[in-house]
Amino acid sequence: MRKNTRPRGVLGIVAVAAVIALSASGCTRGGTNQGGGSNAASPGITDSSITLGITTPLSGAIAGQGTCTVAGVTAYFGALNAAGGVKFGDGKTRTVNIKSYDDGYDPQKSLANFQQMVSDNVFAATAGLGTPTNRAFREAAISQKVPQVLVMTGDPLFSDRKQSPWQLGFVPIYQNEGAAFGKLIAGSGQPHKVAILSQNDDYGKGYVQGFKDAIKGASNVSVVGEQTYEATDTSVDAQLTQLASSGADVFFDAMSITPLAIASLQKAQQLGWKPSWFLPSNTSSPAAILGPGGAAAYPGIYSVSFAKAPQSPAFAKDPDVVKFLADLKQYAKYPDMPAFPHCMWSYMVGATLEQAFKTMTEPTRDSFMTALRNVKGLQAPLMLSGTSVDTTTDGQPAVSSVLVQKYDGKGYATVQNFG
């Protein structure tokens, strides 16, 4: 469409003349433009290779998680490339190249990185972490018809097909996690009084909404206290004191700040309030949060997950985990035990992409999106049994099923019932 509206009037003539003048230097727009015909291959894919781009924070406060998003995908395709490549749906075998770009969690930089990806002939952007950084180039990706898929954000916008035709989120949206816990409590059959503390933004609100929707109509669950805090607050002692006085036996703590999560685990003990806790997946690390917070004092700490935890002794000999750790070490220069679940998630992103590659019948972005939206029941490596990749439902990310897990003093174990 863009191409057709271009040469018009005097400016068009000037432009064409200039393009001719510069064509010797290879600096023309035609070189970077999208292919014209419908059968022509999209940029970034040849008969022997395909190039994917990741813009993610590799510096700054969340560089650890960001580095993991690159490492997982790189490890997955590194192993496949070493074995010869991926056999695509059009019958050709291609190697998969990953280009990574640091955005430092700065939206302006992630847009710049996206523009560079387009100029670097990247086929699709994938696996990048961060809501603002992904939102910053969402519209540009739509208008240029570049896939921005399996990104690491719990923002539901990316899974809304009408608004985001070239996007797809990977990780469960916040509502999915809250709903999983709500369902567990509602199904317990026992009377429970729930206190809720949530971050006053889309993150906290998403959790609370999912939870409340799940307990709607369950007569055994009542919400007796609700408080919020700001992501920039340094203490939630006041809110905890108030919630403790409500006498709740279940505490739904939708928190994304690590130090605050530790402090609240400690503060509630000081107040003599010992409910069962629910913590979101990214503030439930046994080593970083539950240990320092003295979580063993509580009757139960619940969280949700869909990935096998390599740290957990239960999975130490699991073949998925063994291969994952070996791939990380060999192909992604990541020799340590992954500190963040994002490493596992982006490894699964690799498996999901491979599935889409296998079924895309033409080397085009259109065909890729069609194939990607048709992955169902894929048990990607490292996924807990009972969860799977399903990209066919509008409004849901690629992984929407999570399992509730309970802290057992060392790691987490999946539970079916509350209590």
Place this chain on the structure above:
Amino acid sequence: MRNPLSAKPLSVEPQSVKPVATGNRTVRIVVLVLVAVVLLLAPLNLPPFANQTLVRIGVYAVAVLGLNIVMGYTGQVNLGQIFFVGLGAYVTAYGVKQGWNILLVFVLACLIAGVVGLLVALAAARLGGLAIAMVTIALPIVGVPLAKRLEGFTGGSQGISARFTDAPDWSGLYNDQWQYYIILLVTAAGFLLARNLVRGKYGRAFGVVKENEAVAASMGVSPYRTKVLAFTVASIFGGASGFLYLAAVQYTSPETLSFGHSISLLAAMVIGGAGSIAGSLIGGAYYVLVPLLTNAVDPGLTTVSQGAILLIVLFLLPEGLVSLPRVLRRITGRNRDRPGAPQRTVPAPAPGAGSEKQADQHQTEHQAIPDQTDQQQTIQHQTGRQDQA
């Protein structure tokens, strides 16, 4: 430039300098026209990514320019410039969402940022030195949670997108080219205004306040008013930069005004050249290009390589990249003059030396002040400048 320079040849050696001045003037006009033509035609020939990069350079050049007016020219530490950029961006996003006329939105973005800057400055400029820095630090720190909480205006922590820079059909241009022209227009106007400001009487007032507030007061220049003015002008430029930010990025979120970016802007200003109009443009280019460069080197080591570049530039060119031609000239000049006159290598021009016209305006600025002052103040001013150096 016309003000101090055209005054100078008339007072000092009028006969010998004047013909040179007119010759330079023609050359300058030719160069200006050439630059204008290149700037106008460039986007039609460049690949989209180059245009998009130039667009972002324009955005940050305006922000750095504002920072330069308050810090480089007036010497007041401002660590909150990104707050005004973010404010301008939010005002623009809100205005576009409401469907207001885009010119009105632009004026509002500048005006609201300017008014907020004025209010802050009225209080902050009463404080001396580091206290101003503390007040300005508070701006982005307050701004981020405020942007998250005022969801009705800002879209909360998910941010707000607004598209208004898609090329209209009649133009026959690509979006990136259209954006380029919008940003070229605003940036060029901003630089022209800033240049006139710092070279006129306000610029001289800024310079005196920077050097010595007591001298300024004795000359009848109110340091307080001058600081408030500089701060307000910087905020207006911040707001304009925010408008351009939205024109280029089409999205803003609380992350836009996080404090770290303010420090990056400051670094860009120092790297480009404090107290220099051209340095602001270089600073904007630095802000945008270095992350691209370090990404190309190794995306996992961007912070380290950016720090290394910062250190190297500051060690080799403590006055910023804008001083590169001068330093080169000094080095080559030293080699040429070695047998003859080594004293030629001293860079500081004598006050009133009309032939130093081509020296960058940072020096011109300093030269301009003595003309206006009596003998005693000239001496004091020079002493202050040597201390600085």
